Amino acid sequence: MKKFDKFPLKEPISEFLKEIDSPKDLKKLNLEQLNILADELREFLLYSVSLSGGHFGAGLGAIELTIALHSILNLPEDKIVWDTGHQAYPHKILTGRKDKMHLMRKLDGIAAFPSITESVYDAMSVGHSSTSISAALGMNEANLNKNNKKNVFAVIGDGAMTAGIAFEAMMHAGHLDNNLKIILNDNDMSISRNKGGLSDYLAKVWASKSYKKLKSSGKSVLSKLPYALHISRNLKDGIKSAIMPGNLFEDIGINYIGPIDGHDIELLQKTIKRMMEKGSPYLLHIITKKGAGFIPAEEERIKYHAISKIELQKKSSKPKFQDIFGDWLCDKAETDKTLVGITPAMKEGSGMVNFEKEYPERFYDVAIAEQHSVTFAAGLSLGGLKPVVAIYSTFLQRGYDQFIHDVCLENLDVTFAIDRAGIVGEDGPTHTGSFDISFMRCIPNIVIACPSNEHELWHLLDICYEYKGPAAIRYPRGSGIGVEPRPKDIEGFQIGKAKKINDGQSVCILNFGVLIDQIDRIAEKRNYTFYDMRFIKPIDEDALKHAMQHEVIITLEDNTLLGGCGSAVGEKLHKQKFKGDFLSIGLKDEFPAHGSRDEILRQNGLDKESIQKTIDDFLKN
Numbered sequence: 001m002k003k004f005d006k007f008p009l010k011e012p013i014s015e016f017l018k019e020i021d022s023p024k025d026l027k028k029l030n031l032e033q034l035n036i037l038a039d040e041l042r043e044f045l046l047y048s049v050s051l052s053g054g055h056f057g058a059g060l061g062a063i064e065l066t067i068a069l070h071s072i073l074n075l076p077e078d079k080i081v082w083d084t085g086h087q088a089y090p091h092k093i094l095t096g097r098k099d100k101m102h103l104m105r106k107l108d109g110i111a112a113f114p115s116i117t118e119s120v121y122d123a124m125s126v127g128h129s130s131t132s133i134s135a136a137l138g139m140n141e142a143n144l145n146k147n148n149k150k151n152v153f154a155v156i157g158d159g160a161m162t163a164g165i166a167f168e169a170m171m172h173a174g175h176l177d178n179n180l181k182i183i184l185n186d187n188d189m190s191i192s193r194n195k196g197g198l199s200d201y202l203a204k205v206w207a208s209k210s211y212k213k214l215k216s217s218g219k220s221v222l223s224k225l226p227y228a229l230h231i232s233r234n235l236k237d238g239i240k241s242a243i244m245p246g247n248l249f250e251d252i253g254i255n256y257i258g259p260i261d262g263h264d265i266e267l268l269q270k271t272i273k274r275m276m277e278k279g280s281p282y283l284l285h286i287i288t289k290k291g292a293g294f295i296p297a298e299e300e301r302i303k304y305h306a307i308s309k310i311e312l313q314k315k316s317s318k319p320k321f322q323d324i325f326g327d328w329l330c331d332k333a334e335t336d337k338t339l340v341g342i343t344p345a346m347k348e349g350s351g352m353v354n355f356e357k358e359y360p361e362r363f364y365d366v367a368i369a370e371q372h373s374v375t376f377a378a379g380l381s382l383g384g385l386k387p388v389v390a391i392y393s394t395f396l397q398r399g400y401d402q403f404i405h406d407v408c409l410e411n412l413d414v415t416f417a418i419d420r421a422g423i424v425g426e427d428g429p430t431h432t433g434s435f436d437i438s439f440m441r442c443i444p445n446i447v448i449a450c451p452s453n454e455h456e457l458w459h460l461l462d463i464c465y466e467y468k469g470p471a472a473i474r475y476p477r478g479s480g481i482g483v484e485p486r487p488k489d490i491e492g493f494q495i496g497k498a499k500k501i502n503d504g505q506s507v508c509i510l511n512f513g514v515l516i517d518q519i520d521r522i523a524e525k526r527n528y529t530f531y532d533m534r535f536i537k538p539i540d541e542d543a544l545k546h547a548m549q550h551e552v553i554i555t556l557e558d559n560t561l562l563g564g565c566g567s568a569v570g571e572k573l574h575k576q577k578f579k580g581d582f583l584s585i586g587l588k589d590e591f592p593a594h595g596s597r598d599e600i601l602r603q604n605g606l607d608k609e610s611i612q613k614t615i616d617d618f619l620k621n
């Protein structure tokens with residue numbers, strides 16, 4: 001494998017990559033040429049991600065696997081279901097999207113993840129992890145049902161494998177009569193080091209064969225396969241004990257082979273071919289290095305999980321909301337010894353790195369297990385601790401039943417710090433945080449706060465944490481407006497109480513959340529009454545009463561309009577028989593596209609100019 005230590009400044013010249021427009025072109029290459037192609041693909045990936053930003057280390061680690069799979073399978077008839085999809089950039093490059101890679105994640109460019117609307121070579125639209133085995137099993141079952149002799153491969157990382165749904169799917173596959181193929185791409189990493197029993201188990205398997213021996217281990221795997229086929233269709237006893245003791249996967253009905261070197265194209269090809277000859281479910285365990293071939297990424301695997309566009313790497317001087325949450329958490333933990341912090345595998349993104357360092361015994365990374373993180377918090381609360389669950393809005397969707405049934409129904413004292421609420425930008429619709437208000441607002445007992453800036457975030461976290469019951473504080477990706485988070489005017493903050501910013505006439509604006517800076521000047525210039533509502537639930541009834549003394553009420557939010565803050569106000573106004581006019585401004589009833597946050601806000605009419613125009617048009621009519 002060729003190693004690189006810098007991003008190429010211009011598009012690298014290639015001998016083989018330039019000829020590849022679809023996977024069929026790859027089949028013309030011999031092994032030596034495929035190995036050269038791997039170097040070219042790696043170099044091109046470095047170049048394209050330096051222009052687009054995005055996920056990085058995972059794709060570099062999956063280059064040889066991608067080439068091996070495409071050189072054997074016949075896509076699009078055969079299917080590869082890439083789990084999460086953040087490792088699928090090399091797949092995109094080899095499936096006709098090479099010339100669009102520099103536009104990835106940009107408005108009107110290609111998506112950051114595989115998408116069935118983008119390419120026939122993408123078997124499944126993804127972004128949230130751990131769905132590949134379920135989806136691939138479904139596809140495989142449909143093939144069997146229609147008597148289609150096609151191959152379906154799920155490719156899943158050791159991080160994604162920690163989620164319950166992956167095990168639910170394997171348990172189902174072990175019980176169905178099917179020939180699903182799973183490749184477990186084990187690099188010992190999630191975004192941070194992978195956590196939990198499965199990770200320890202895989203590490204033991206790995207340790208039992210030192211990395212150097214993975215090639216010879218591969219040979220023994222291959223030599224076992226035909227023999228095993230000969231003695232048993234399910235290969236149950238044929239290779240299990242020879243390869244690894246106490247095989248977890250075999251015990252639930254999935255034949256296991258490996259571990260083998262996931263950077264050896266020839267070995268991968270041979271093993272995959274043999275697997276395809278089998279009529280039963282197989283899991284191939286491969287060992288790869290995250291960031292392989294780019295020296296800085298091999299050395300700093302967490303940092304290079306995802307990167308920004310090179311020209312944007314200048315750091316903003318304003319702290320991010322996630323860091324303000326992280327500082328608040330450390331601050332609070334110092335005075336409250338019962339505070340414990342939980343993350344489902346998003347320690348860095350959620351700003352919890354310092355908290356883990358300072359309070360390792362009170363920090364829980366539960367792996368990619370959002371459902372568990374919520375019910376685990378319920379248990380901690382019942383046991384007398386005060387859990388804070390830091391979770392992205394989009395990933396809380398995974399823990400919704402647990403949120404309702406295990407926390408809110410019992411009215412437990414759990415605080416949810418909901419990051420990436422609203423528009424997330426480049427990661428696009430799979431990661432949008434535009435539904436949380438709608439899906440939380442309908443649940444009894446929950447308190448929901450929507451800070452409008454850094455200072456508000458700090459204090460709303462504080463009073464929601466002190467509140468004895470379930471409370472959620474939602475805040476966006478990225479930096480705020482640069483206000484100091486910690487001044488000491490905590491007295492002004494009360495659960496369910498809004499802050500009046502301006503007393504005006506005729507028109508009253510009720511702001512929910514961080515779009516406040518899109519509208520505060522307009523409100524001031526035109527002498528509108530203006531409230532920063534701070535809470536969606538309970539909503540400030542006094543502020544609403546005051547609002548109803550105006551001719552026009554306007555709400556602003558970055559949640560979908562359906563069921564969001566405007567809906568909440570509208571329900572109240574309807575009940576109180578408000579006679580004036582009412583306008584709610586928020587996200588359209590659509591999945592937001594990918595692009596910069598500003599572009600997506602503009603698309604939704606949520607930039608300053610569009611908001612002003614919407615208000616003007618409304619007031620004219």
Ligand SMILES: Cc1ncc(C[n+]2csc(CCOP(=O)(O)OP(=O)(O)O)c2C)c(N)n1
Pocket residue numbers: 057058061084086087127128129156157158159160161187189190191290345346368370395398
């Ligand atoms: C449900 C869900 N939770 C969290 C994430 C965020 N996330 C993206 S990639 C990743 C790590 C995945 O690790 P692994 O599957 O081992 O792949 P690797 O990056 O190591 O190749 C995480 C936690 C996600 N995409 N989906």
